[in-house]
Amino acid sequence: MVTIQGKSVYRDIGMGKLCFLENRRSVECRWTEDVEKELARFEEAVDTVTKRLRQLYEGSVRAVGETNASVFRVQELLLQDREYAGAIRQMVSDQKVNAEYAVAAAGENAARALDLVEDAYIRERAGDVRDVTNLLLEALGSAPDGLEMLQEPYLLAAEDLLPSQAVQLSAGNVRGIALKGGSTRSHAAILARSMGIPAVMKLGEAFGSEFHGKQAVIDGFTGTIYIDPDQKTLEAMEEKKREADRHKVLLRRLKGRETVSGTGRRIRLCANAGNLAEVEAAWDNDAEGIGLFRSELMYLECGRMPDEDTQFALYRRILETMRGRETVIRTFDIGADKQVPWLKQEKEENPALGMRGIRLLRENPQMFRVQLRALYRAGVAGNLRILYPMITSLEEIRSIRQMERQVRQELDREGVRYRDKVPAGIMIETPAAALLSDRLAQETDFFSVGTNDLTQYTLALDRQNAKLESLEDPGHEAVLRLIEMTAKNAGNAGIPIAICGDLAADASLSERFLSMGIDALSVPPGMILELRETIREL
Numbered sequence: 001m002v003t004i005q006g007k008s009v010y011r012d013i014g015m016g017k018l019c020f021l022e023n024r025r026s027v028e029c030r031w032t033e034d035v036e037k038e039l040a041r042f043e044e045a046v047d048t049v050t051k052r053l054r055q056l057y058e059g060s061v062r063a064v065g066e067t068n069a070s071v072f073r074v075q076e077l078l079l080q081d082r083e084y085a086g087a088i089r090q091m092v093s094d095q096k097v098n099a100e101y102a103v104a105a106a107g108e109n110a111a112r113a114l115d116l117v118e119d120a121y122i123r124e125r126a127g128d129v130r131d132v133t134n135l136l137l138e139a140l141g142s143a144p145d146g147l148e149m150l151q152e153p154y155l156l157a158a159e160d161l162l163p164s165q166a167v168q169l170s171a172g173n174v175r176g177i178a179l180k181g182g183s184t185r186s187h188a189a190i191l192a193r194s195m196g197i198p199a200v201m202k203l204g205e206a207f208g209s210e211f212h213g214k215q216a217v218i219d220g221f222t223g224t225i226y227i228d229p230d231q232k233t234l235e236a237m238e239e240k241k242r243e244a245d246r247h248k249v250l251l252r253r254l255k256g257r258e259t260v261s262g263t264g265r266r267i268r269l270c271a272n273a274g275n276l277a278e279v280e281a282a283w284d285n286d287a288e289g290i291g292l293f294r295s296e297l298m299y300l301e302c303g304r305m306p307d308e309d310t311q312f313a314l315y316r317r318i319l320e321t322m323r324g325r326e327t328v329i330r331t332f333d334i335g336a337d338k339q340v341p342w343l344k345q346e347k348e349e350n351p352a353l354g355m356r357g358i359r360l361l362r363e364n365p366q367m368f369r370v371q372l373r374a375l376y377r378a379g380v381a382g383n384l385r386i387l388y389p390m391i392t393s394l395e396e397i398r399s400i401r402q403m404e405r406q407v408r409q410e411l412d413r414e415g416v417r418y419r420d421k422v423p424a425g426i427m428i429e430t431p432a433a434a435l436l437s438d439r440l441a442q443e444t445d446f447f448s449v450g451t452n453d454l455t456q457y458t459l460a461l462d463r464q465n466a467k468l469e470s471l472e473d474p475g476h477e478a479v480l481r482l483i484e485m486t487a488k489n490a491g492n493a494g495i496p497i498a499i500c501g502d503l504a505a506d507a508s509l510s511e512r513f514l515s516m517g518i519d520a521l522s523v524p525p526g527m528i529l530e531l532r533e534t535i536r537e538l
Helices: 036-079 084-094 101-113 120-139 186-196 233-251 276-284 295-299 308-323 358-363 365-382 394-414 429-436 453-460 466-471 477-493 507-516 524-535
Strands: 004-005 007-010 011-020 154-158 176-181 199-201 213-218 224-227 268-273 288-292 327-330 386-388 424-428 447-449 497-498 520-523
Touching: 011 176, 011 233, 036 084, 036 101, 036 120, 084 101, 101 120, 154 429, 176 186, 176 213, 186 199, 199 213, 213 233, 233 358, 233 524, 268 276, 268 524, 276 288, 276 308, 276 524, 288 295, 288 520, 308 327, 308 365, 358 365, 365 386, 365 394, 386 394, 386 447, 394 424, 424 429, 429 453, 429 477, 447 477, 453 477, 466 497, 477 497, 507 520, 520 524
Parallel strands: 011 154, 154 176, 176 199, 268 288, 268 520, 288 327, 327 386, 386 424, 424 447, 447 497, 497 520
Antiparallel strands: 004 224, 007 199, 011 213, 213 224
16 A cells, blocks of 8 residues: 555545546657648647637636636637747747647747746746647647546546646546645636545655556545555545545534534634635535635736726625625735736735735725725625725725725716725734734724734744745734734724634634634635534534
């Protein structure tokens, strides 16, 4: 038996034979005298792939929402990119090689160049380049075998799973996913979670195609894969699978129940979301509201700033989906690790401490104004609350209030229907905000604690630095004391306080949060019922 430890993506057990998907294949180089013919073949392949990407976009919108589907819009733009497509045409013309070879060579050169870029967001675009390259090769008749050829139930294994492959997953055939690399924020990870497929990633060099055809078990609870498991391990995993299935049935019985501890303390369980699919999942899992909708995630890969009507339509759909349940939409939290192509931001030496959140919105008042207009207009469709990120002072709140008044006056003058009284709260994600929470509470309607950033700033640990990962301790006593101080000040001012960072889902801290007087916890949709069960047993 071979045991390999990776990173869990979806908590369940998957069993079956490993089937390795090869994403790269050597392409034969052929010399040609008919350059025009090869260029014509390439242009025809571009047209074919463009249509294919549009189909993938439409199918992916239905499966995982517009945010995650936008990757195919980005890939379509890549086909028109001068550096990518131009390099292919130039190679065919100058070196007189077949179109397949030019696509494979130029595509891999572009992807490797992106692999070396320091910025994590840019590095992830290497996968898009490889995906488009494979689709072009397929259109030219020289691509790796696709998922459609795999008809029997199996455990899908690969170095990584490209977006165009991920949307072809069938929950009926794929019993689990195991990847040598990958990202827990990738298209494949999002799809695995939404379809309930056990998945592990980042298995490393110990995991390779030499295990193709081997029996294996994926333990999505621990992030482990067992290859050629012995009888004892197999029996243990089968029992774990049966228990997991039984637990899912029991959890469904908690739908419609209140989240009340054994001591009678009531707390609201809400969901975090970044796209419409996650909002729908929140409703399906009986979330008592949306505690945090990350509005910027829908537009990270767009080529331009979303206009007012586009945003209005999105926010209205979110509120309609939640059918009157409280919905907190955070204004654009752009900057730091979330860069957008349509906002030409200057490179910063330390972006986590730079122009981000409310600082960036105040620096770009037109962007801020457009978003507020869209939010106020959509507010008539449901129970909206607006949340402002990265607040560190009273002056910031007062300037926001001024912008709110200006926007409402504009809408009044134009005779536009909107919701006038929209509660507005602030993120507590810096020590400054926690220490000033007694004063900030007098100027706002509610608090929401972002524990991920609060931990980063309190412990002086860069979240993007992998070398510091072992030092990151979200449950650090210093962080908990800041939360407790903030909760006390919120209670004294008579405003509600929620926790929306990763710490909210830590069941070992639920009892302490209850004792602090936390009013709501906002967690991933799939954890709502599980956490409800934990709290009801306290």
